[in-house]
Amino acid sequence: MEVNFLNCKNQGEIQGVFEDEMKEKEQNSITIGRKIYVVGGSDGGATLSIGVQIFDTLTGIWEVPVILGTKPAICKCQSSVLLNQDRILMVKKDSVRDDCIWFLEVDTPFTQEQKKLLQTEVVAWSKGVKGVGPQPVIISGPSGVGKGTLISKLMNEFPSMFGFSVSHTTRAPREKEKHGIHYHFTERSVMEKDIRDGKFLESAFVHGNIYGTSIEAVELVTDAGKRCILDIDVQGARSVRASSLEAKFIFICPPSFEELEKRLRARGTETEEQVQKRLRNARAELNDGKSSGLFDHILVNDDLNTCYENLKKLLDLDGSTDSTYQSPSEVSELPGVLSMLKADRKFLINYGTNDVQKGSNNSFVLDVSSLKGGAPGRTRGLNIYAVDPFEENLYGLNQI
Numbered sequence: 001m002e003v004n005f006l007n008c009k010n011q012g013e014i015q016g017v018f019e020d021e022m023k024e025k026e027q028n029s030i031t032i033g034r035k036i037y038v039v040g041g042s043d044g045g046a047t048l049s050i051g052v053q054i055f056d057t058l059t060g061i062w063e064v065p066v067i068l069g070t071k072p073a074i075c076k077c078q079s080s081v082l083l084n085q086d087r088i089l090m091v092k093k094d095s096v097r098d099d100c101i102w103f104l105e106v107d108t109p110f111t112q113e114q115k116k117l118l119q120t121e122v123v124a125w126s127k128g129v130k131g132v133g134p135q136p137v138i139i140s141g142p143s144g145v146g147k148g149t150l151i152s153k154l155m156n157e158f159p160s161m162f163g164f165s166v167s168h169t170t171r172a173p174r175e176k177e178k179h180g181i182h183y184h185f186t187e188r189s190v191m192e193k194d195i196r197d198g199k200f201l202e203s204a205f206v207h208g209n210i211y212g213t214s215i216e217a218v219e220l221v222t223d224a225g226k227r228c229i230l231d232i233d234v235q236g237a238r239s240v241r242a243s244s245l246e247a248k249f250i251f252i253c254p255p256s257f258e259e260l261e262k263r264l265r266a267r268g269t270e271t272e273e274q275v276q277k278r279l280r281n282a283r284a285e286l287n288d289g290k291s292s293g294l295f296d297h298i299l300v301n302d303d304l305n306t307c308y309e310n311l312k313k314l315l316d317l318d319g320s321t322d323s324t325y326q327s328p329s330e331v332s333e334l335p336g337v338l339s340m341l342k343a344d345r346k347f348l349i350n351y352g353t354n355d356v357q358k359g360s361n362n363s364f365v366l367d368v369s370s371l372k373g374g375a376p377g378r379t380r381g382l383n384i385y386a387v388d389p390f391e392e393n394l395y396g397l398n399q400i
């Protein structure tokens, strides 16, 4: 993008020239402090996502940030507006179902942490979703303690209530493991690139291989209205705790270290060298898991059935039979948004004509007062309802 600032004398003038250019190019510019965020066009990547550029009004320098999270596909037109000082709300015009409300985080705890890690400017997209969705469950504990066994029992007894987050790993598949079911078995270089591209909620180096939970793995399950179960190590659990995913964290302990060793050997899936490595790591994980305050609950897996019953109690399942979670409702189609009015945490969005008319059913209210979660996953808690704009109290709504 080229904007001619050469003859501008001050920041106000730069901004004026800038805004005229944006109108011509159908891009939106949002000013936060000294920075102008330009949203629109393409990011130039293979997936044709909406682009973001940042202009620093003090230095006059353009920057293309690292864009993390699930990215919105390019569209003909969109409206963006500053929500807080930390995120931008974008409504895609002529959008298809479930693809119209997006959030661009620019200064949330997630982007602040990523900026520190990557030492560069970072922004992150997340898709807006109605309702809060079922709470994910993190199951962690040392290798061989019985996490997989407990999860299988849960999935067998409550198949429509729970869904497994299929992790990616660089380790080789075991004899009975299937790609896409037990893991996405992935080349190391591919996985490293996908981690850099922000496709993972968490990733860690575990027992000599990379393991990671993709954002898509969790959202696939949650979007289907199921409670997502993640089987991850303690490092991964710590990363998820620091993320926007609000989950229940459960740590599984063996009755003794000797019993853990016995189970790991009896499983017969690892070489002696690998068993030794896993046992060494188990000591550190057990210390960490029991003492860090990271976990909401600790369960001892001595007798399998007793442990399973206790797990069900923690998940409020004791005595209940399988029941299907109510699917989180999607944001419905918003054909051709024409105008947005804002009052505090509510937006009146009109998509029928340019004028808000009495008796028109072309308007709806987008209420963002109870947002939850956010990048790199979904932003949940949206409330959207159709209104007759003259029935709705329009006092205080401002054109944006």
Ligand SMILES: Nc1ncnc2c1ncn2[C@@H]1O[C@H](COP(=O)(O)OP(=O)(O)OP(=O)(O)O)[C@@H](O)[C@H]1O
Residues within 6 Å of the ligand: 141, 142, 143, 144, 145, 146, 147, 148, 149, 150, 263, 264, 266, 267, 301, 302, 303, 304, 305, 307
């Ligand atoms: N309570 C139990 N008593 C006896 N054996 C058990 C118990 N729970 C699980 N096992 C056995 O211990 C072995 C390890 O269990 P499992 O594979 O579920 O562990 P895991 O924690 O998922 O391991 P990893 O982290 O390596 O995937 C299996 O052979 C399983 O049948």
Ligand SMILES: Nc1nc2c(ncn2[C@@H]2O[C@H](COP(=O)(O)O)[C@@H](O)[C@H]2O)c(=O)[nH]1
Residues within 6 Å of the ligand: 140, 141, 142, 143, 147, 167, 168, 171, 202, 203, 204, 206, 207, 211, 212, 213, 231, 232, 233, 234, 235, 236, 237
């Ligand atoms: N941080 C993550 N840890 C993961 C993930 N998927 C699995 N794991 C953990 O790795 C070990 C070893 O698993 P194995 O299948 O090789 O025996 C185990 O403790 C798992 O919990 C992940 O996505 N992220």
